[in-house]
Amino acid sequence: MKKYLLMLWLVLCGSIGLAFAQNRQVTGVVKGSDGETLPGVTVVLKGTTVGASTGVDGGFTLSVPADSKSAVLRFSFIGYVSQEVAVGDKTTFAVTLTSDTQSLDDVVVIGYQAVQRRDVTGAVSSVNAQQIKDIPVNSAAEALQGRLAGVQLNASDGQPGNQGFQVRVRGGNSITQDNTPLYVVDGIQVENALGVIAPQDIASVDVLKDASATAIYGARGANGVVIITTKGGKEGRTVVAYSGFAGFRTISKTLPVLGPEDYVNYQYERASQIGASAGGLTTFQNYFGTSAYTSQRLDSARFAPFIDWQNQVFGRKAFQQTHNVSISGGSKGTTYSLSLTKNDEDGIQLGSNYNRYLANFRIDNKVSDRFRFGFNTRFNNQETLGAGTGAAVGTATNGQAVATGSNTTSRLRNTIQYVPLAVPASSRSTALDPNAFDADFYANSSLVNPVLAINDEYRSDKRRTLNLAANAALNITKDLIFRSTAGVDITDLNTSTFNGRNSPTIRQVSGGYNNLPFATITTATQTSINNSNVLDYTFKHEKHSLNVLLGEETYQQKTTQQYIQTNYLPIDISAERALANINQGVLPAGVTSQPVLPNTSIPNNYTLLSFFGRANYSFDDKYLFTLTAREDGSSKFLGYANQHNFFPAASAAWRISKENFMQDVKAISDLKLRLSYGQAGNNRIADFLYNQLFQAGSAVYYLNHQQVLGSAATGLSNPNLRWEVTTSRDLGVDMGLFNNRVQVTADVYYNTTSDLLVNRPVPAFLGYTSQLQNIGRTSNRGLEFQVSGTVIQTPDFTWSATANASLNRGRIEDLGPNLNEFYLSSGWAGTASTIPTDYVVRVGQPVGLMYGFVSDGFYTTNDFESYDAANKIWKLKAGVANDLSVTGLTALAPGVVKLKDLNGDGTVDVNSDRTVIGNANPKFTGGINQQFTYKSFDASLFFNFVYGNDLYNANKIEFTSGVYPLTNMLGLESNRYRSYDNTGALVTDKAALDALNATATVAAPSRQYFLQSSNIEKGSFLRLNNITVGYSLSKALIQRAKLNQLRFYVTLNNLATLTGYSGYDPEVNTRRQTPLTPGVDYAAYPRSRAFLFGVNLSL
């Protein structure tokens, strides 16, 4: 580069020298649209070799022929849209280049090396810092949402922090294994990278999507590779920058619930229906003080002030602030960048908070023309506070915390279903004080005042991650480079929980906690070591260009974990005191030992050894070929043949625009056709599954009431386990129109995965219910489009837009011999006998089919012959199906939920009357991002959308079923079918019932959880995800303060969502323990809307 600059300078000098008399000097300054001066911009007099490059201050001087008023200056710079300016009579120029959202001149990192985007033969989606700079969020995943064609990022819910994002590249190939892509940060594999990197530190993100691109990463690349490059420094200029924002979040939607009057009336109906049995009128009377429908006491409850607990729990304005300071720069041969980030974010839920300190340091040193090395370190220290809203937490295969509990451990239910009123004690009423813990109320409803519960359920999740990475490159000869990278990634996790006196957990009847507090501490250390060594050879001769890469890589990961739990802590102890000294448990009478003893485990312990090579050949920039091969070895399999697998890939690209016959098509500035084929492997299964292993202490038995530890096989081992192989085929086109002002990328792909690592159900008489096997095939086919362009460009106003859309169709092709389908349970409903399973996996269908009953409204009086008053029984008409075994009620009556009798045998039952009622897969997804600048103002507008998926609204099932006495329900139940009139009398006369329920739209609440089609809702949405408006102060003004840039902006996140979905938010997926149960909305943390103010400042 330096050489060229020198030549340029010589040419420049020469031209000055030669044309001294007839030339004139023009000068100018080039800035970016953010007002920052741009050094290194190439300025060329169009049609000549006369040119210059801008200096550190963005200034340039150029000699142009004096008479060439028609001459045109062309300004070009990587990452910006080139601009042409007529010289005319002007001698000074102020040029503003707009950044190019998707320039073909971008550099793309495709695995162990960087290439020009124009030379890429595989399918790659990219995002650069410019595109995400306006998104003041704390999570890198959130910043990337909706911006990458073919890449789906789904937040499981709205919890603050950065856990629980699900990333899928082209739909995810494996049906039961983890489909998380591989993350490579500055050449080093980093676990859960989006969680440990500040969005502010990202220079670019490249997502490799097809196997020809990912093949070089072999095994770990089967689900796509996300390559993140962090910001480095630039030589010769020290930049100190600050960016920060602060603001608040509020809940974006609340669910309507029944008010006091309807609540009381409904409880009366429920109790009367049950009568003298448990949970009936006695319970009602005990709680409300009377069971007389028309009584002053009940009226005082009916007309008590309405307490919507969502306001108490999620109603706050949650403050958040983020500060990022960076200093970057460099002197000759050395560049560095240091970035420090602090996040502090309150969740909208009481007691929830996320804070993080992050330091990122990168130094690159060019020792000589032949040797360079770099070092990168990142330290992330974060803590997430708050037990959240979800069901109890477990761990998914990828190590992420996921909800594995059920309705008994959900916390959202307290907020929605707790008694919505307070009656102060007075002469005329008994007190209904919702603010005190009420053991009797809990025993009936299993609900606790949500505020009390939150205050008594402490959870802190601390993570400290240290990434250390070094890289070195040596030019052995001019054309042969040896590069080596080595990285260590150490994460310390520390999760502590405490459940105090009002925690529903300790009061669970089956819990064995004796109503006393307990505390747990989990610590884990995850260490991974990654080393790769490559030889990179480049050969160029005339129109031939060849690049060959050969390499070797090792990767190992080990996680060790310790767990301690103490039960029976003193009743009034605080979380801090309990966790500080966990040895304070006092065994109650009759209890001989702590139920859970300290334990240690090694959840992860595996190694990978790989050899790979890639050859790129291009002829005349027109025909491009890439061949890749990788051999991966994994410790998760047994024996050489199973351990190792060879993954080949090939791709070709044809730059049609370079052909002669295209030269006349002026509109098309670049046109490239890509074709690729390749294989990649997946081994993301638990370790050691190839051998029958015994876990000591895993099975206990009691001899004479003393615990004896036993040992049991962990599962059905499979010595034949081997790699799962994904074959992908991709046909793509990249097109630049109107001098690359508009760029279009389109891809069509067809991926198949064979030898799927499936936890296949096996007949239970084998002693196991499933075994991990290599069976079956899946396929994903899809289309991806990305269009970006500059819509309007005037000196004062620019408008650029990027849009992407993708559609993916997954299909299970085969599940192995003797298996065409199997059923599984998302598990939210615990042991509800009417939801033994709620998903089906079926050959010929996609993953994510929801399985349940078909709703048929409710029974009306027309369904019954007559009412038998003596025995209080409605007599069903012949031919009308009976669904009593599903609804949990004791008798059929008008208003009871009606389900379709699919097999026509006269009874609706769980065995034979369920069918597929929903599909979690969207028809298409995408995003539209628009950026505007007008003089010193800038703005961006970002929408994302999902269309055509179904959601399984399990919240609605729980909150419209009267399973427990005294629980409140969703507001839609005010339109329920009623059997009691406004005096509290049971109505049994057909005409009177019809009149009473003329406007009823929903069935009377059932008393069992079951999945029916009315709980499956459309999940399509269009979200106005982000609006940002910024203003940069003029350079002239801020230069006095020695500032280079000063910009203020306001941002509104998640401003509006257009959706028909009735739950909190359509972007939800809470049952993620396996990828086979997507789209369940259960006890998710409600999403919030953010209002933020920020500033960018640089010196």
Add this chain to the structure above:
Amino acid sequence: MFASSSKSALYGRLAASALVVAGAASLLASCKNYLDVEATALNTTEATFATAAGATAALVGTYNMLAGDAGYGNRISQYYPYDSDELIGSTGPIDGGRRSIARYKAFSTNTEITNPWNRLYQGVERANICIANLPTAPLYNTGAAADTATLHRLYGEALALRAQFYLELVRNWGDVPAQFVPTVTGQDVNLPNADRNATLKRLIDDLAIAEKLVPWRSAAGVSNERFTKGAIKALRARIAMQRGGYALHDLTMTRPADYLDYYRIARQECLDIMNHRSEHTLNTSYLETFKSINELRTEAANELMMTVGMGGSSSVSDSKLGYYDGPRLSASPSYGTSSGAITIAPPYFYAFDSTDVRRDVTITLYGISSANAYTGVTLANGTDGKFRREWRVPLLPGTSNYLGYSWPLIRFADVELLFAEAENELNGPTADAQKALLEVRARGFGGNATRAAAGLTLSSKDAFFKALVNERYLEFGAEGIRKYDLLRWNLFASKLAEVKAKIAQIQGGSVPYGTAQVMVPVPATIYVKAVTGGLQFQRSFYKTAPATTPTGSTSVNWAASINAAYVANTQPSGTSYLGSPSTGTGLAAEYVEKAGKELLPIPQSTIDVDPALKQNSGY
């Protein structure tokens, strides 16, 4: 400039060479074993069975499968044996769960059926692993004598455990797939239904081996939560009686022609046990036998020959005995909470003689309120009583579901009555048979042999059998035995019909009572008075109630609680009985003879993945 650049180039070359050499060296060194990772947190099969302690732990892991909710902690012991003519499982219409089992209209997706099935087979597999690995372990034949003896004993116990699991599978599901070796990858996983007679025969043969390997209780040095020689013999007798009894094949109850061979085995095994009275004998107190369980201690006579040890307050190692069943405790501050989910079939109360002490152990007629007060319950709400939360020592107030009560698998009384039954079948009502029956019965009458023998006809084989059927009815209430007795006798349908008819009689005001089955009036109400530690009944259960409430007592509905609806509800939902429509909530409401419901359906999840497996007839 030139010098410095060449110098740095030199450094560069050196550094690069170092890197290459280091890289290559590490590669060569690690290439071979880099992919060999040892699972340090887990043990291999060889390591597990290489030591006596390891092998014992593997067997303990097998015992674990007996306990817990899906084992004898709740489902198998408290859901499956009911409804029968003695007790009623949680009342209510079929719900796809436990009530579907109790009402005899279960579905194959029922998780209460799937989970125990899975757990029993998991137990079989763990036992199979022990059975396959113990005899081949080095210590089995060589090494210290103590270790060898331990492994021999473990092998016998593993055989016994497998037999116990399979017995439970066979008697609940019929012709279930049977595998006697550990599962390995590559084997045929699509096993067909195995002939249950062959399976039981195999178990009986296994136990003949096992009983030789396992010492008697006194030499075993443990309490009765592990199989000892006596328990294995008793189990062998029980399996033999199962093999020799009736069972449902397709839709009819049939008995194999060779059944007497098995009665002989049972008789001999029982006799062996009865000849070792120092190891196991009848406890003189019927009450003490069960109180010892509730008080978390052993009883001196070792009548409880094998109990499933429970503890740990967890769904996988403890039991809900005394929480799920027993008298209903409503958040009593002293005693805690219990569900009282198992209620009595009302005629069961009247089957006992009023002086039979077993009645008030087996049946409870009270609840305990949130004020710790004993309250009367209606006849319809009487509960079983062998496991009671308020009996626990130490008391466990609160709501914990798990009381640590062990489940009695085999009692000495069962051995004696099995002997009497087999003897009668083989040799008629001999003196030995009579002695065995009368010994158990006399204990039931508090040792009063005269009263026990009164009105009893034991002279003919048929009469003896009839008396024996009744004796087992009175002796084993709430122990998960009655239903399976009735099935192997092929008396299930007739006894259910009989008890339903008696329920109707109670509604009519009278019921057959005691051994003689004489009709007595059932009072519409009874009168109770709380006294310290219990309830006092102020008037007779066998006479018409007085018109006025005795002073100081409260009235409780008695026969009045057995109303027309109660009677109708013992019939299938939607039908009418004696003019009342049924909602199918009562005793065995949906049971119909010859519909195949004597067996449970094989879980759908297993049928789905095994094309060779046939669902039981009727499902």
